[in-house]
Amino acid sequence: MLATTQFSIRRATMTMDAHGIRSASGWAPASKARPGRIVVEPSEDGERDGPGVWVLGVDPAEWPLRARDLVIEPSTGREWLVITAGRRSHAVTPSVDWLRAEASLRPT
Numbered sequence: 204m205l206a207t208t209q210f211s212i213r214r215a216t217m218t219m220d221a222h223g224i225r226s227a228s229g230w231a232p233a234s235k236a237r238p239g240r241i242v243v244e245p246s247e248d249g250e251r252d253g254p255g256v257w258v259l260g261v262d263p264a265e266w267p268l269r270a271r272d273l274v275i276e277p278s279t280g281r282e283w284l285v286i287t288a289g290r291r292s293h294a295v296t297p298s299v300d301w302l303r304a305e306a307s308l309r310p311t
Contacts, residue, residue, distance in 0.1 A: 206238030208276055210261055215271035227271050234278050237262035242303070257283055261302040266290060268302050273309075282309040 214228035220226070239262060245255020259274055268274075268288035275282050283306035292300050 205240065206260075206262075207240045208238075209236035209278065210237045210239035210259065210279055211275045212261070212265050212268065213273040213275060214215075215269065215273075230273055233275055233277075234265065237264060239274075240294055251302075255307075257306050258285065258305055259283060259304045261288075261304050263290065263300045263302055266278060266302060274304060274306055280311070283307060283311075284309055 213233050215228050216231055233283040240260035241257065242260050243258035245257060253271045261268060261274060264291050268285060270285055270287060271272040272285045272288075273282050274285060283304070286305045286307060288302055288304040290300065291303050
């Protein structure tokens with residue numbers, strides 16, 4: 204997969220209350236920008252059908268990428284909230300491995 208942009212990651216931070224309930228409480232500072240790609244943009248009209256799901260190609264150095272992490276495109280300021288993420292490994296060479304993240308664009 205050829206990179207067409209740069210992405211930074213802000214990891215979701217978790218806290219635990221006095222009852223032992225874990226909850227997302229914010230995000231850590233952004234990682235350094237690494238190569239990435241917008242693989243699929245949603246075809247739905249966001250005003251009518253909701254935000255839709257984007258598919259982002261993220262550098263494998265960002266593994267593990269988890270639900271509730273933020274993917275940020277520093278050049279535009281766009282942010283996506285990760286829904287699911289998984290590794291995509293190449294059978295011959297790891298130099299072309301990537302992370303596939305399904306994410307929702309956060310409104311600005």
